[in-house]
Amino acid sequence: MTAGFLLVACVGLPAVAALILATTGLNTRSEQATTTIAGVLVLLVAVVVAAMLMSSRSPTLQAHLVMTGWKLTPSESAPTVTLHLARPWAFAPVLTAAFALLLITNDANRSWHLHLQHAAAQGSLVATTPELGLAMVTTSTVGAAMRLASRTGEDGTRGLSTALRWASADVLLWIWTAGFIGVGATVGRIAAAALMVRASVFPFQGALARSVTGSRDAGLLFVPFPVIVWAVRWMDADAVPNGIPWQLLAAAMVLVPAVLAWASRNDEAAKTYGLTSLIVWPIAFWMPGATAIALIALGTAAVLCRPSSSWGLIASAASVVVPTLAILAMARSGEASSTHLLGWAIVSLAAILMHQRRAPQSSLRRSETHDWPEAVLVILSLAAFLAPLMFGAAATVEP
């Protein structure tokens, strides 16, 4: 009962925060308080959920919500919404919440859009059915579309066309999930193409890379997240063709824009986006079952935002420490493999390298960066990198 309530809270709290920010005209101070409190609360709830799951004998936490109020015809039974979190995913909500808190502290506009994206990301993690997961993807699309459309001029036009592509991809994924276009390898590849459009993989990237370069659109970093999670959880590996040319083409589509973004000068947000893509996509698509690593990579990339506020510092620390603990705990219980640890080590190393060659001025940063948080972050990153090596014995444990 308690676990179920907490799972619902993970999704519901950011959704409520988004609703409050979208519908009320709060002043800046109240907005800041609301948004920070929501972020911290979700982080705390996610930590409790992770602790409960890791200490529980049961491999999963579940919440069944019988929606008697959603019964439309007398003959049908009441619909049930089931949320579910498996042990290998135990720390994913924590990481997501930490990443969200980091973005919140860097988002000067305190936009409702960021909280909505956070809710969709949490929902995609705990969805039990592909339909519910896809509903979260669509929620994320709707929020992003509304955000992109609020821009003026050429940015607005470009953003709207990007959002239209995402929505079209969503529709195709819904049709595929509902079984309207049948099953099979070809149909699966069509769905995979739609997935890449939705996740803004090159050449469908559109305005996303440009969007994240402004701090007010930091929430757009979350937009590909639900669909990546959905793909890893619900799509068959057969959707990706096995031939080497196809693999190379897919690799190019994923990596080229990431490399380009990473190589951009004096634009650290673009670098962040590029690094995130570089890490997340290969792991998500070429290492089946390593979703936890993808999540960790996303969180680690958040370190690169180098926040200046104390809450941001806590979030950054959490995004490094929590995954480390998660990997160690999973390795000890036999649920993590050497692949996981290797992936984590690569991610940590990349984070540190990126940290060292940072640009002089971050566009995600609101004020001057202090020296001591920088130092703490570097130490934490080093610790995160060294931890798997120190526990190398555990790295041999295979699931």
Next chain:
Amino acid sequence: MTFKLVVAGLQSLRICTPGLLFLGVAILLVLLPRRISATAGTGTAMAASAASLLAILVAPNLPLPERTDLVKDRLSQIGPIWLVVVLPVVTACFQRSTSIHRGLALAGVHLTAGSLCFAMAARTPSLLILSLTLAVIGSMTVPMAAENEVKGVRLAGRTALFSALMWALLLVGLAMASRSPAGDGSIEPALNPSTRQVGGVLATIALFGLLGWGPTSCWMLTGNVGVRTATATLNLVIATVALLKLLLLIHAAEATTALWAWSMASALYHFLTLRTRRFDDFASAAIGFWASIAIGMLVTAQGQERAEVLVGAFSLLIFVSILGPAIGAAIDACTLNLNGDLGNPSNSRSMALKVSLFLLAGLPISLGFWSLKLLASSALAATGPSGMRQTTMGLAFLGAIAIGFGGLRQLSRLESRPPASPIDDECRWQVAASIASAAALILIGIWPATFFSVAHEIVHTAISVLPAGPLKP
């Protein structure tokens, strides 16, 4: 004997207390000076709605006398609540009108609401036709609230002509559809079914025209957005009630394909009209699109899924009847001048506009979303004309995307417009009514089971109680 009849009549009327209240307010407004302030007008409508709602909630459950023209069923008991929600927002649509005939238009709105209460409770065709005719007369007075300029006059003239034409067509159709079978053998028996079918089709076309079937309905796309939306909404409510009462009589299964094709043409017409750059025309096109989708599903209501399709289609019509004036009022509140140019809204006006557009795209969680979900699930069943239903719902999904992104495009254009003038009392009423209507739709969407349970009862009554044969006056 006379005394007994009077008592029986009064007892009958007590089940139509909301209707009596609305009619009383209408008479009062006609007797009052013709010029009534906007705030007083909307206040009157809200007070009448509140009193009617109170009457519905606390009315004693009296048995009906043996001889009465009224019937007590779920439609007559619950239906007035729908009018209670629609009435204030329809009134708010012409809140900013400066016409001297605004009081008369307000009386017309109340006349329509009162007459519809009686139409919902009508047992005999004579009372039904009389009530519906009064309701149409009431809705025809609404365009008088338009400004005295070319477009306003054009709207008033076209509305009167359109309503009169549709009503004449309906009466002709009903007269043909309700012909008794010839018993003397002087007429070929085979002609009777044909006459009834033609009558049914004529009546259907008339009612669908009032529902917003294109392109006939687009003929009235002129003048102030608030006034024309109020008129269109009242016509839609009248046609929906008439359809519920006459469902079996005018249902022409033989003409299903032709009627469905026309509905799809109407939906496509509205779909293409969504490309407009004008915000008010965009909203009207979107409303017309959803009404066309509902009509397209209504004509395919056959086979095992008949009840579900009817419930879904009528729910969609109810959704449109509440959302249409809500978005009309929100747009009118942002209007800068008589040409309908919009200013960039902020705060509550921006919120009303955005929430209305959000609901217009059929997104969760609202009544529209659940209606579409029910229609989509019934379209998947391989019974009856499932191909037509699936095509209709496929178009509905495309339309939902087009409306969603069209709305975003319109909002994006608004960003470059000059700021809307400061909010005044008239705007405040309009925005409040718009937000309240949107909130009602969202509240139903949060807990739709109660609404759909009642809707099922009403539809089952409509398709089981009324005789399929000729009417007996």
